[in-house]
Amino acid sequence: MEHGVAAACPLDSALKPGSLAPDFRLAHPRNASLSLSDLRGQPVVLAFYPPGWDPSRGEQIAQYNKILTQLPNLHAELMDFAVDGDWYDLRFAREQMRLPFLANPAPQAEIARLYGAEGCEALFVIDSEGRIQWSYRAPIGVPPRAEELVEALRSIAPPLREQIVPAQASRMTLTRRDFIAATLATAFALTLGARAAQAEPEAAKIGAKPMATAPASAGGDTMPITLNVNGAAHDLAIDPRATLLDALRERIGMTGSKKGCDHGQCGACTVLADGRRVLSCLSLAVAQQGKAITTIEGLAQGETLHPMQQAFLSHDGFQCGYCTPGQIMSAVGLLTEPVGPEDADVRENMSGNICRCGAYPNIVAAIQDVRKANTNAPV
Ligand code: FES
Ligand code: FES
Structure with a gap:
Protein backbone atom coordinates (compact mmCIF):
# COMPACT_ATOMS: atom_id res chain seq x y z
CA MET A 1 0.00 0.00 0.00
CA GLU A 2 1.31 3.43 -0.80
CA HIS A 3 1.35 5.57 2.28
CA GLY A 4 0.11 9.09 2.04
CA VAL A 5 -2.64 8.07 -0.39
CA ALA A 6 -5.77 8.06 1.72
CA ALA A 7 -7.63 5.47 -0.32
CA ALA A 8 -10.30 3.85 1.80
CA CYS A 9 -10.64 0.09 1.60
CA PRO A 10 -13.82 -0.41 -0.45
CA LEU A 11 -16.51 -2.34 1.37
CA ASP A 12 -17.46 -4.25 -1.74
CA SER A 13 -15.58 -5.39 -4.79
CA ALA A 14 -16.50 -6.61 -8.24
CA LEU A 15 -13.92 -9.36 -7.78
CA LYS A 16 -16.04 -12.04 -6.23
CA PRO A 17 -14.95 -15.67 -5.87
CA GLY A 18 -15.27 -17.22 -9.31
CA SER A 19 -14.18 -14.02 -11.10
CA LEU A 20 -11.23 -14.22 -13.44
CA ALA A 21 -8.21 -12.70 -11.67
CA PRO A 22 -7.11 -9.55 -13.56
CA ASP A 23 -3.86 -10.19 -15.35
CA PHE A 24 -0.72 -8.18 -14.69
CA ARG A 25 2.96 -8.40 -15.44
CA LEU A 26 5.17 -9.70 -12.68
CA ALA A 27 8.33 -7.90 -11.69
CA HIS A 28 10.23 -11.16 -11.84
CA PRO A 29 13.99 -10.78 -11.59
CA ARG A 30 14.77 -13.61 -14.01
CA ASN A 31 11.85 -13.33 -16.40
CA ALA A 32 10.73 -9.79 -17.18
CA SER A 33 7.93 -10.91 -19.47
CA LEU A 34 6.20 -13.18 -16.97
CA SER A 35 2.52 -12.42 -16.30
CA GLU A 202 -10.49 -42.25 -13.18
CA ALA A 203 -11.24 -43.32 -9.66
CA ALA A 204 -14.94 -43.63 -10.45
CA LYS A 205 -14.14 -46.06 -13.28
CA ILE A 206 -12.57 -48.50 -10.92
CA GLY A 207 -14.91 -47.85 -8.03
CA ALA A 208 -12.27 -46.19 -5.90
CA LYS A 209 -12.73 -42.95 -4.02
CA PRO A 210 -10.79 -39.80 -4.93
CA MET A 211 -7.88 -38.86 -2.75
CA ALA A 212 -9.55 -36.13 -0.74
CA THR A 213 -12.48 -38.31 0.21
CA ALA A 214 -10.69 -41.62 0.68
CA PRO A 215 -11.17 -43.06 4.11
CA ALA A 216 -8.10 -43.14 6.28
CA SER A 217 -8.43 -46.87 6.69
CA ALA A 218 -10.73 -49.73 6.04
CA GLY A 219 -12.05 -49.05 9.50
CA GLY A 220 -13.52 -45.66 8.51
CA ASP A 221 -12.32 -42.60 10.38
CA THR A 222 -9.23 -44.11 11.95
CA MET A 223 -5.95 -45.36 10.64
CA PRO A 224 -3.51 -47.78 12.25
CA ILE A 225 -0.22 -46.29 13.38
CA THR A 226 2.64 -47.27 15.64
CA LEU A 227 4.22 -44.68 17.89
CA ASN A 228 7.53 -45.33 19.56
CA VAL A 229 7.30 -43.53 22.88
CA ASN A 230 10.04 -43.76 25.48
CA GLY A 231 11.36 -46.91 23.86
CA ALA A 232 8.05 -48.77 23.73
CA ALA A 233 5.93 -49.33 20.61
CA HIS A 234 2.26 -48.35 20.88
CA ASP A 235 -0.13 -49.61 18.19
CA LEU A 236 -3.07 -47.26 17.82
CA ALA A 237 -6.08 -46.92 15.55
CA ILE A 238 -6.21 -43.18 15.43
CA ASP A 239 -8.12 -40.33 13.88
CA PRO A 240 -5.65 -38.89 11.36
CA ARG A 241 -6.47 -35.41 12.69
CA ALA A 242 -5.24 -36.29 16.16
CA THR A 243 -2.28 -34.35 17.43
CA LEU A 244 0.67 -36.08 19.00
CA LEU A 245 -0.28 -34.42 22.28
CA ASP A 246 -3.77 -35.90 22.25
CA ALA A 247 -2.43 -39.29 21.24
CA LEU A 248 -0.02 -39.24 24.17
CA ARG A 249 -2.50 -37.98 26.73
CA GLU A 250 -5.81 -39.49 25.61
CA ARG A 251 -4.76 -42.72 23.92
CA ILE A 252 -1.51 -43.80 25.54
CA GLY A 253 -2.29 -42.33 28.95
CA MET A 254 0.91 -40.34 29.29
CA THR A 255 -0.35 -37.09 30.76
CA GLY A 256 3.02 -35.63 31.66
CA SER A 257 3.01 -33.48 28.51
CA LYS A 258 0.62 -30.61 29.25
CA LYS A 259 -1.97 -28.89 27.12
CA GLY A 260 -1.52 -25.24 27.92
CA CYS A 261 -2.69 -23.26 24.91
CA ASP A 262 -3.11 -25.99 22.25
CA HIS A 263 -1.97 -23.30 19.81
CA GLY A 264 1.82 -23.63 19.77
CA GLN A 265 2.34 -20.60 21.93
CA CYS A 266 3.23 -21.81 25.43
CA GLY A 267 5.60 -24.79 25.08
CA ALA A 268 3.88 -26.85 27.79
CA CYS A 269 3.45 -29.74 25.36
CA THR A 270 7.12 -29.96 24.29
CA VAL A 271 8.46 -33.46 23.67
CA LEU A 272 11.49 -34.74 21.76
CA ALA A 273 11.24 -36.47 18.38
CA ASP A 274 14.53 -38.10 17.44
CA GLY A 275 16.11 -35.81 20.03
CA ARG A 276 14.69 -32.58 18.59
CA ARG A 277 12.21 -30.34 20.37
CA VAL A 278 8.68 -30.63 19.01
CA LEU A 279 5.45 -28.92 20.03
CA SER A 280 3.22 -31.94 20.27
CA CYS A 281 0.04 -29.85 20.10
CA LEU A 282 0.99 -28.76 16.57
CA SER A 283 2.27 -32.09 15.37
CA LEU A 284 0.10 -34.79 13.84
CA ALA A 285 0.49 -38.16 15.50
CA VAL A 286 0.43 -39.91 12.12
CA ALA A 287 3.46 -37.92 11.04
CA GLN A 288 5.53 -39.09 13.99
CA GLN A 289 5.67 -42.75 13.06
CA GLY A 290 9.21 -44.06 12.86
CA LYS A 291 10.57 -41.41 15.19
CA ALA A 292 11.76 -41.97 18.75
CA ILE A 293 9.43 -39.86 20.87
CA THR A 294 10.65 -38.96 24.34
CA THR A 295 8.29 -37.46 26.90
CA ILE A 296 8.88 -36.31 30.45
CA GLU A 297 7.91 -39.81 31.62
CA GLY A 298 10.88 -41.26 29.75
CA LEU A 299 13.66 -39.11 31.19
CA ALA A 300 14.42 -40.76 34.52
CA GLN A 301 16.31 -44.05 34.61
CA GLY A 302 14.40 -46.00 37.21
CA GLU A 303 14.72 -44.06 40.46
CA THR A 304 17.46 -41.84 39.08
CA LEU A 305 16.27 -38.53 37.78
CA HIS A 306 17.67 -37.07 34.58
CA PRO A 307 20.24 -34.38 35.50
CA MET A 308 17.89 -31.73 34.15
CA GLN A 309 15.05 -32.93 36.37
CA GLN A 310 17.40 -32.94 39.35
CA ALA A 311 18.62 -29.45 38.54
CA PHE A 312 15.08 -28.08 38.34
CA LEU A 313 14.44 -29.57 41.79
CA SER A 314 17.67 -28.23 43.23
CA HIS A 315 17.06 -24.71 41.88
CA ASP A 316 13.30 -24.54 42.57
CA GLY A 317 12.78 -24.09 38.86
CA PHE A 318 8.99 -24.13 39.22
CA GLN A 319 6.09 -23.04 41.36
CA CYS A 320 2.76 -24.52 40.23
CA GLY A 321 4.65 -26.93 37.95
CA TYR A 322 2.26 -26.83 35.03
CA CYS A 323 4.84 -25.62 32.53
CA THR A 324 7.61 -27.75 34.03
CA PRO A 325 7.44 -30.89 31.85
CA GLY A 326 7.62 -28.72 28.75
CA GLN A 327 10.40 -26.60 30.23
CA ILE A 328 12.45 -29.67 31.11
CA MET A 329 11.95 -31.36 27.73
CA SER A 330 12.84 -28.15 25.96
CA ALA A 331 15.92 -27.74 28.16
CA VAL A 332 17.03 -31.31 27.41
CA GLY A 333 16.63 -30.67 23.69
CA LEU A 334 18.62 -27.47 24.04
CA LEU A 335 21.61 -29.41 25.39
CA THR A 336 22.35 -30.80 21.93
CA GLU A 337 21.79 -27.53 20.06
CA PRO A 338 24.37 -24.88 19.20
CA VAL A 339 23.49 -22.41 21.95
CA GLY A 340 25.88 -19.75 23.25
CA PRO A 341 27.25 -19.94 26.80
CA GLU A 342 25.49 -16.96 28.40
CA ASP A 343 22.29 -16.82 30.42
CA ALA A 344 20.91 -14.58 27.69
CA ASP A 345 21.53 -17.35 25.15
CA VAL A 346 19.55 -19.77 27.28
CA ARG A 347 16.75 -17.26 27.75
CA GLU A 348 16.53 -16.69 24.02
CA ASN A 349 16.52 -20.39 23.20
CA MET A 350 13.93 -21.15 25.87
CA SER A 351 11.69 -18.26 24.85
CA GLY A 352 9.07 -20.63 23.42
CA ASN A 353 8.37 -21.99 26.90
CA ILE A 354 6.16 -19.69 28.94
CA CYS A 355 5.94 -19.83 32.73
CA ARG A 356 2.94 -18.07 34.23
CA CYS A 357 4.54 -18.26 37.66
CA GLY A 358 7.62 -16.40 36.48
CA ALA A 359 10.15 -19.00 37.59
CA TYR A 360 12.47 -17.96 34.79
CA PRO A 361 15.60 -17.03 36.82
CA ASN A 362 15.64 -20.42 38.53
CA ILE A 363 14.91 -22.24 35.30
CA VAL A 364 17.88 -20.57 33.62
CA ALA A 365 20.08 -21.34 36.63
CA ALA A 366 19.09 -25.01 36.50
CA ILE A 367 19.82 -25.28 32.80
CA GLN A 368 23.16 -23.54 33.14
CA ASP A 369 24.15 -25.89 35.95
CA VAL A 370 23.54 -28.90 33.75
CA ARG A 371 25.37 -27.34 30.83
CA LYS A 372 28.37 -26.41 32.93
CA ALA A 373 28.53 -29.84 34.54
CA ASN A 374 28.30 -31.34 31.06
CA THR A 375 25.94 -33.96 32.35
CA ASN A 376 23.68 -34.01 29.34
CA ALA A 377 22.54 -37.56 29.78
CA PRO A 378 21.46 -39.10 26.49
CA VAL A 379 17.76 -39.42 25.90
S1 FES B 1 0.07 -26.61 24.43
FE1 FES B 1 1.47 -26.80 22.82
S2 FES B 1 2.47 -24.91 22.79
FE2 FES B 1 0.93 -24.62 24.30
S1 FES C 1 5.77 -23.08 37.29
FE1 FES C 1 3.74 -22.40 37.10
S2 FES C 1 3.59 -21.98 35.01
FE2 FES C 1 5.67 -22.39 35.28
Whole structure:
Protein backbone atom coordinates (compact mmCIF):
# COMPACT_ATOMS: atom_id res chain seq x y z
CA MET A 1 0.00 0.00 0.00
CA GLU A 2 1.31 3.43 -0.80
CA HIS A 3 1.35 5.57 2.28
CA GLY A 4 0.11 9.09 2.04
CA VAL A 5 -2.64 8.07 -0.39
CA ALA A 6 -5.77 8.06 1.72
CA ALA A 7 -7.63 5.47 -0.32
CA ALA A 8 -10.30 3.85 1.80
CA CYS A 9 -10.64 0.09 1.60
CA PRO A 10 -13.82 -0.41 -0.45
CA LEU A 11 -16.51 -2.34 1.37
CA ASP A 12 -17.46 -4.25 -1.74
CA SER A 13 -15.58 -5.39 -4.79
CA ALA A 14 -16.50 -6.61 -8.24
CA LEU A 15 -13.92 -9.36 -7.78
CA LYS A 16 -16.04 -12.04 -6.23
CA PRO A 17 -14.95 -15.67 -5.87
CA GLY A 18 -15.27 -17.22 -9.31
CA SER A 19 -14.18 -14.02 -11.10
CA LEU A 20 -11.23 -14.22 -13.44
CA ALA A 21 -8.21 -12.70 -11.67
CA PRO A 22 -7.11 -9.55 -13.56
CA ASP A 23 -3.86 -10.19 -15.35
CA PHE A 24 -0.72 -8.18 -14.69
CA ARG A 25 2.96 -8.40 -15.44
CA LEU A 26 5.17 -9.70 -12.68
CA ALA A 27 8.33 -7.90 -11.69
CA HIS A 28 10.23 -11.16 -11.84
CA PRO A 29 13.99 -10.78 -11.59
CA ARG A 30 14.77 -13.61 -14.01
CA ASN A 31 11.85 -13.33 -16.40
CA ALA A 32 10.73 -9.79 -17.18
CA SER A 33 7.93 -10.91 -19.47
CA LEU A 34 6.20 -13.18 -16.97
CA SER A 35 2.52 -12.42 -16.30
CA LEU A 36 0.03 -13.76 -13.80
CA SER A 37 -1.71 -15.64 -16.60
CA ASP A 38 1.55 -17.47 -17.32
CA LEU A 39 1.17 -19.14 -13.95
CA ARG A 40 -2.03 -20.95 -14.92
CA GLY A 41 -2.02 -24.58 -13.92
CA GLN A 42 -1.14 -23.96 -10.31
CA PRO A 43 -2.63 -21.91 -7.48
CA VAL A 44 -1.18 -18.48 -6.76
CA VAL A 45 -1.40 -16.47 -3.57
CA LEU A 46 -1.54 -12.72 -4.06
CA ALA A 47 -1.10 -10.52 -1.01
CA PHE A 48 -1.22 -6.82 -0.27
CA TYR A 49 -0.03 -5.81 3.15
CA PRO A 50 1.99 -3.06 4.78
CA PRO A 51 5.77 -3.44 5.06
CA GLY A 52 7.21 -4.89 8.23
CA TRP A 53 5.81 -8.41 8.05
CA ASP A 54 8.67 -10.58 9.21
CA PRO A 55 7.54 -13.69 11.03
CA SER A 56 10.08 -16.29 12.04
CA ARG A 57 10.28 -19.55 10.14
CA GLY A 58 9.12 -21.42 13.25
CA GLU A 59 6.06 -19.20 13.63
CA GLN A 60 5.08 -19.77 10.04
CA ILE A 61 5.57 -23.53 10.15
CA ALA A 62 3.59 -23.74 13.37
CA GLN A 63 0.75 -21.80 11.82
CA TYR A 64 0.71 -23.87 8.64
CA ASN A 65 0.46 -27.02 10.66
CA LYS A 66 -2.24 -25.64 12.89
CA ILE A 67 -4.33 -25.05 9.81
CA LEU A 68 -3.39 -28.35 8.21
CA THR A 69 -4.57 -30.28 11.26
CA GLN A 70 -8.03 -29.06 10.25
CA LEU A 71 -7.64 -30.80 6.90
CA PRO A 72 -7.32 -34.34 8.18
CA ASN A 73 -7.74 -36.12 4.89
CA LEU A 74 -4.68 -34.43 3.50
CA HIS A 75 -2.39 -36.12 6.04
CA ALA A 76 -0.06 -33.19 5.50
CA GLU A 77 2.57 -31.83 7.79
CA LEU A 78 4.89 -29.04 6.75
CA MET A 79 8.46 -29.89 7.65
CA ASP A 80 10.26 -26.87 6.20
CA PHE A 81 10.10 -24.20 3.55
CA ALA A 82 12.38 -21.90 1.65
CA VAL A 83 11.62 -18.64 -0.11
CA ASP A 84 13.03 -18.10 -3.59
CA GLY A 85 11.96 -14.65 -4.77
CA ASP A 86 8.19 -14.85 -5.25
CA TRP A 87 8.11 -18.62 -4.85
CA TYR A 88 7.72 -20.70 -1.73
CA ASP A 89 9.29 -24.15 -1.75
CA LEU A 90 7.28 -26.16 0.75
CA ARG A 91 8.50 -29.51 2.02
CA PHE A 92 5.74 -31.61 3.49
CA ALA A 93 6.13 -34.95 5.19
CA ARG A 94 4.97 -36.73 2.03
CA GLU A 95 5.71 -34.41 -0.85
CA GLN A 96 7.24 -31.15 -1.94
CA MET A 97 5.65 -28.29 -3.79
CA ARG A 98 6.46 -24.88 -5.14
CA LEU A 99 3.86 -22.15 -4.87
CA PRO A 100 3.94 -18.61 -6.22
CA PHE A 101 3.31 -16.14 -3.41
CA LEU A 102 3.11 -12.67 -4.89
CA ALA A 103 3.36 -10.12 -2.13
CA ASN A 104 2.86 -6.43 -2.89
CA PRO A 105 3.51 -6.88 -6.62
CA ALA A 106 4.82 -3.84 -8.43
CA PRO A 107 3.50 -1.42 -9.57
CA GLN A 108 1.72 -1.86 -6.29
CA ALA A 109 -0.89 0.89 -6.28
CA GLU A 110 -1.97 0.12 -9.83
CA ILE A 111 -2.41 -3.59 -9.18
CA ALA A 112 -4.10 -2.97 -5.84
CA ARG A 113 -6.61 -0.79 -7.72
CA LEU A 114 -7.21 -3.60 -10.23
CA TYR A 115 -8.05 -5.91 -7.35
CA GLY A 116 -10.12 -3.43 -5.33
CA ALA A 117 -7.47 -3.61 -2.62
CA GLU A 118 -6.50 0.05 -2.26
CA GLY A 119 -6.31 0.98 1.40
CA CYS A 120 -6.74 -2.67 2.37
CA GLU A 121 -4.77 -5.54 3.64
CA ALA A 122 -5.87 -8.11 1.14
CA LEU A 123 -5.27 -11.70 0.19
CA PHE A 124 -6.38 -13.57 -2.89
CA VAL A 125 -6.10 -17.29 -3.55
CA ILE A 126 -6.22 -17.79 -7.31
CA ASP A 127 -6.88 -21.30 -8.58
CA SER A 128 -5.12 -23.18 -11.34
CA GLU A 129 -7.57 -21.82 -13.92
CA GLY A 130 -6.87 -18.23 -12.98
CA ARG A 131 -10.10 -17.67 -11.06
CA ILE A 132 -10.33 -16.14 -7.63
CA GLN A 133 -11.20 -18.96 -5.28
CA TRP A 134 -11.12 -16.88 -2.14
CA SER A 135 -10.37 -13.32 -1.19
CA TYR A 136 -10.04 -11.41 2.02
CA ARG A 137 -9.95 -7.66 2.36
CA ALA A 138 -9.96 -5.49 5.44
CA PRO A 139 -8.94 -1.92 6.17
CA ILE A 140 -5.29 -1.71 7.20
CA GLY A 141 -4.90 -2.34 10.91
CA VAL A 142 -8.15 -4.28 11.39
CA PRO A 143 -7.52 -7.66 13.03
CA PRO A 144 -7.94 -10.60 10.66
CA ARG A 145 -11.02 -12.75 10.93
CA ALA A 146 -10.02 -16.36 11.41
CA GLU A 147 -13.55 -17.56 10.76
CA GLU A 148 -13.25 -16.45 7.16
CA LEU A 149 -10.16 -18.54 6.64
CA VAL A 150 -11.87 -21.62 8.02
CA GLU A 151 -14.86 -20.87 5.84
CA ALA A 152 -12.51 -20.73 2.85
CA LEU A 153 -11.04 -24.08 3.77
CA ARG A 154 -14.51 -25.51 3.98
CA SER A 155 -15.45 -24.22 0.54
CA ILE A 156 -12.17 -25.29 -1.03
CA ALA A 157 -12.26 -28.80 0.37
CA PRO A 158 -15.95 -29.80 0.19
CA PRO A 159 -15.45 -33.30 1.67
CA LEU A 160 -14.19 -31.64 4.81
CA ARG A 161 -17.24 -29.48 5.39
CA GLU A 162 -18.63 -31.73 8.05
CA GLN A 163 -15.31 -31.93 9.84
CA ILE A 164 -14.65 -28.23 10.37
CA VAL A 165 -17.18 -26.91 12.79
CA PRO A 166 -17.81 -23.31 13.81
CA ALA A 167 -16.50 -24.00 17.31
CA GLN A 168 -13.07 -24.69 15.83
CA ALA A 169 -13.12 -21.39 14.00
CA SER A 170 -13.95 -19.47 17.14
CA ARG A 171 -10.99 -21.07 18.93
CA MET A 172 -8.58 -19.93 16.24
CA THR A 173 -6.94 -16.68 17.15
CA LEU A 174 -4.65 -15.55 14.38
CA THR A 175 -2.27 -12.67 14.25
CA ARG A 176 -2.05 -10.89 10.93
CA ARG A 177 1.18 -12.60 9.96
CA ASP A 178 -0.26 -15.97 11.01
CA PHE A 179 -3.19 -15.23 8.82
CA ILE A 180 -1.03 -14.60 5.78
CA ALA A 181 0.99 -17.76 6.42
CA ALA A 182 -2.23 -19.69 6.84
CA THR A 183 -3.33 -18.54 3.43
CA LEU A 184 -0.51 -20.56 1.93
CA ALA A 185 -1.89 -23.59 3.67
CA THR A 186 -5.21 -22.77 2.04
CA ALA A 187 -3.50 -22.66 -1.34
CA PHE A 188 -2.01 -26.05 -0.59
CA ALA A 189 -5.47 -27.41 0.17
CA LEU A 190 -6.64 -25.91 -3.10
CA THR A 191 -3.90 -27.75 -4.98
CA LEU A 192 -4.81 -31.08 -3.48
CA GLY A 193 -8.48 -30.38 -4.08
CA ALA A 194 -7.74 -29.80 -7.77
CA ARG A 195 -5.70 -32.99 -7.98
CA ALA A 196 -8.49 -34.93 -6.32
CA ALA A 197 -11.01 -33.53 -8.81
CA GLN A 198 -8.80 -34.64 -11.70
CA ALA A 199 -8.41 -38.06 -10.16
CA GLU A 200 -12.14 -38.48 -9.59
CA PRO A 201 -13.23 -39.63 -13.07
CA GLU A 202 -10.49 -42.25 -13.18
CA ALA A 203 -11.24 -43.32 -9.66
CA ALA A 204 -14.94 -43.63 -10.45
CA LYS A 205 -14.14 -46.06 -13.28
CA ILE A 206 -12.57 -48.50 -10.92
CA GLY A 207 -14.91 -47.85 -8.03
CA ALA A 208 -12.27 -46.19 -5.90
CA LYS A 209 -12.73 -42.95 -4.02
CA PRO A 210 -10.79 -39.80 -4.93
CA MET A 211 -7.88 -38.86 -2.75
CA ALA A 212 -9.55 -36.13 -0.74
CA THR A 213 -12.48 -38.31 0.21
CA ALA A 214 -10.69 -41.62 0.68
CA PRO A 215 -11.17 -43.06 4.11
CA ALA A 216 -8.10 -43.14 6.28
CA SER A 217 -8.43 -46.87 6.69
CA ALA A 218 -10.73 -49.73 6.04
CA GLY A 219 -12.05 -49.05 9.50
CA GLY A 220 -13.52 -45.66 8.51
CA ASP A 221 -12.32 -42.60 10.38
CA THR A 222 -9.23 -44.11 11.95
CA MET A 223 -5.95 -45.36 10.64
CA PRO A 224 -3.51 -47.78 12.25
CA ILE A 225 -0.22 -46.29 13.38
CA THR A 226 2.64 -47.27 15.64
CA LEU A 227 4.22 -44.68 17.89
CA ASN A 228 7.53 -45.33 19.56
CA VAL A 229 7.30 -43.53 22.88
CA ASN A 230 10.04 -43.76 25.48
CA GLY A 231 11.36 -46.91 23.86
CA ALA A 232 8.05 -48.77 23.73
CA ALA A 233 5.93 -49.33 20.61
CA HIS A 234 2.26 -48.35 20.88
CA ASP A 235 -0.13 -49.61 18.19
CA LEU A 236 -3.07 -47.26 17.82
CA ALA A 237 -6.08 -46.92 15.55
CA ILE A 238 -6.21 -43.18 15.43
CA ASP A 239 -8.12 -40.33 13.88
CA PRO A 240 -5.65 -38.89 11.36
CA ARG A 241 -6.47 -35.41 12.69
CA ALA A 242 -5.24 -36.29 16.16
CA THR A 243 -2.28 -34.35 17.43
CA LEU A 244 0.67 -36.08 19.00
CA LEU A 245 -0.28 -34.42 22.28
CA ASP A 246 -3.77 -35.90 22.25
CA ALA A 247 -2.43 -39.29 21.24
CA LEU A 248 -0.02 -39.24 24.17
CA ARG A 249 -2.50 -37.98 26.73
CA GLU A 250 -5.81 -39.49 25.61
CA ARG A 251 -4.76 -42.72 23.92
CA ILE A 252 -1.51 -43.80 25.54
CA GLY A 253 -2.29 -42.33 28.95
CA MET A 254 0.91 -40.34 29.29
CA THR A 255 -0.35 -37.09 30.76
CA GLY A 256 3.02 -35.63 31.66
CA SER A 257 3.01 -33.48 28.51
CA LYS A 258 0.62 -30.61 29.25
CA LYS A 259 -1.97 -28.89 27.12
CA GLY A 260 -1.52 -25.24 27.92
CA CYS A 261 -2.69 -23.26 24.91
CA ASP A 262 -3.11 -25.99 22.25
CA HIS A 263 -1.97 -23.30 19.81
CA GLY A 264 1.82 -23.63 19.77
CA GLN A 265 2.34 -20.60 21.93
CA CYS A 266 3.23 -21.81 25.43
CA GLY A 267 5.60 -24.79 25.08
CA ALA A 268 3.88 -26.85 27.79
CA CYS A 269 3.45 -29.74 25.36
CA THR A 270 7.12 -29.96 24.29
CA VAL A 271 8.46 -33.46 23.67
CA LEU A 272 11.49 -34.74 21.76
CA ALA A 273 11.24 -36.47 18.38
CA ASP A 274 14.53 -38.10 17.44
CA GLY A 275 16.11 -35.81 20.03
CA ARG A 276 14.69 -32.58 18.59
CA ARG A 277 12.21 -30.34 20.37
CA VAL A 278 8.68 -30.63 19.01
CA LEU A 279 5.45 -28.92 20.03
CA SER A 280 3.22 -31.94 20.27
CA CYS A 281 0.04 -29.85 20.10
CA LEU A 282 0.99 -28.76 16.57
CA SER A 283 2.27 -32.09 15.37
CA LEU A 284 0.10 -34.79 13.84
CA ALA A 285 0.49 -38.16 15.50
CA VAL A 286 0.43 -39.91 12.12
CA ALA A 287 3.46 -37.92 11.04
CA GLN A 288 5.53 -39.09 13.99
CA GLN A 289 5.67 -42.75 13.06
CA GLY A 290 9.21 -44.06 12.86
CA LYS A 291 10.57 -41.41 15.19
CA ALA A 292 11.76 -41.97 18.75
CA ILE A 293 9.43 -39.86 20.87
CA THR A 294 10.65 -38.96 24.34
CA THR A 295 8.29 -37.46 26.90
CA ILE A 296 8.88 -36.31 30.45
CA GLU A 297 7.91 -39.81 31.62
CA GLY A 298 10.88 -41.26 29.75
CA LEU A 299 13.66 -39.11 31.19
CA ALA A 300 14.42 -40.76 34.52
CA GLN A 301 16.31 -44.05 34.61
CA GLY A 302 14.40 -46.00 37.21
CA GLU A 303 14.72 -44.06 40.46
CA THR A 304 17.46 -41.84 39.08
CA LEU A 305 16.27 -38.53 37.78
CA HIS A 306 17.67 -37.07 34.58
CA PRO A 307 20.24 -34.38 35.50
CA MET A 308 17.89 -31.73 34.15
CA GLN A 309 15.05 -32.93 36.37
CA GLN A 310 17.40 -32.94 39.35
CA ALA A 311 18.62 -29.45 38.54
CA PHE A 312 15.08 -28.08 38.34
CA LEU A 313 14.44 -29.57 41.79
CA SER A 314 17.67 -28.23 43.23
CA HIS A 315 17.06 -24.71 41.88
CA ASP A 316 13.30 -24.54 42.57
CA GLY A 317 12.78 -24.09 38.86
CA PHE A 318 8.99 -24.13 39.22
CA GLN A 319 6.09 -23.04 41.36
CA CYS A 320 2.76 -24.52 40.23
CA GLY A 321 4.65 -26.93 37.95
CA TYR A 322 2.26 -26.83 35.03
CA CYS A 323 4.84 -25.62 32.53
CA THR A 324 7.61 -27.75 34.03
CA PRO A 325 7.44 -30.89 31.85
CA GLY A 326 7.62 -28.72 28.75
CA GLN A 327 10.40 -26.60 30.23
CA ILE A 328 12.45 -29.67 31.11
CA MET A 329 11.95 -31.36 27.73
CA SER A 330 12.84 -28.15 25.96
CA ALA A 331 15.92 -27.74 28.16
CA VAL A 332 17.03 -31.31 27.41
CA GLY A 333 16.63 -30.67 23.69
CA LEU A 334 18.62 -27.47 24.04
CA LEU A 335 21.61 -29.41 25.39
CA THR A 336 22.35 -30.80 21.93
CA GLU A 337 21.79 -27.53 20.06
CA PRO A 338 24.37 -24.88 19.20
CA VAL A 339 23.49 -22.41 21.95
CA GLY A 340 25.88 -19.75 23.25
CA PRO A 341 27.25 -19.94 26.80
CA GLU A 342 25.49 -16.96 28.40
CA ASP A 343 22.29 -16.82 30.42
CA ALA A 344 20.91 -14.58 27.69
CA ASP A 345 21.53 -17.35 25.15
CA VAL A 346 19.55 -19.77 27.28
CA ARG A 347 16.75 -17.26 27.75
CA GLU A 348 16.53 -16.69 24.02
CA ASN A 349 16.52 -20.39 23.20
CA MET A 350 13.93 -21.15 25.87
CA SER A 351 11.69 -18.26 24.85
CA GLY A 352 9.07 -20.63 23.42
CA ASN A 353 8.37 -21.99 26.90
CA ILE A 354 6.16 -19.69 28.94
CA CYS A 355 5.94 -19.83 32.73
CA ARG A 356 2.94 -18.07 34.23
CA CYS A 357 4.54 -18.26 37.66
CA GLY A 358 7.62 -16.40 36.48
CA ALA A 359 10.15 -19.00 37.59
CA TYR A 360 12.47 -17.96 34.79
CA PRO A 361 15.60 -17.03 36.82
CA ASN A 362 15.64 -20.42 38.53
CA ILE A 363 14.91 -22.24 35.30
CA VAL A 364 17.88 -20.57 33.62
CA ALA A 365 20.08 -21.34 36.63
CA ALA A 366 19.09 -25.01 36.50
CA ILE A 367 19.82 -25.28 32.80
CA GLN A 368 23.16 -23.54 33.14
CA ASP A 369 24.15 -25.89 35.95
CA VAL A 370 23.54 -28.90 33.75
CA ARG A 371 25.37 -27.34 30.83
CA LYS A 372 28.37 -26.41 32.93
CA ALA A 373 28.53 -29.84 34.54
CA ASN A 374 28.30 -31.34 31.06
CA THR A 375 25.94 -33.96 32.35
CA ASN A 376 23.68 -34.01 29.34
CA ALA A 377 22.54 -37.56 29.78
CA PRO A 378 21.46 -39.10 26.49
CA VAL A 379 17.76 -39.42 25.90
S1 FES B 1 0.07 -26.61 24.43
FE1 FES B 1 1.47 -26.80 22.82
S2 FES B 1 2.47 -24.91 22.79
FE2 FES B 1 0.93 -24.62 24.30
S1 FES C 1 5.77 -23.08 37.29
FE1 FES C 1 3.74 -22.40 37.10
S2 FES C 1 3.59 -21.98 35.01
FE2 FES C 1 5.67 -22.39 35.28
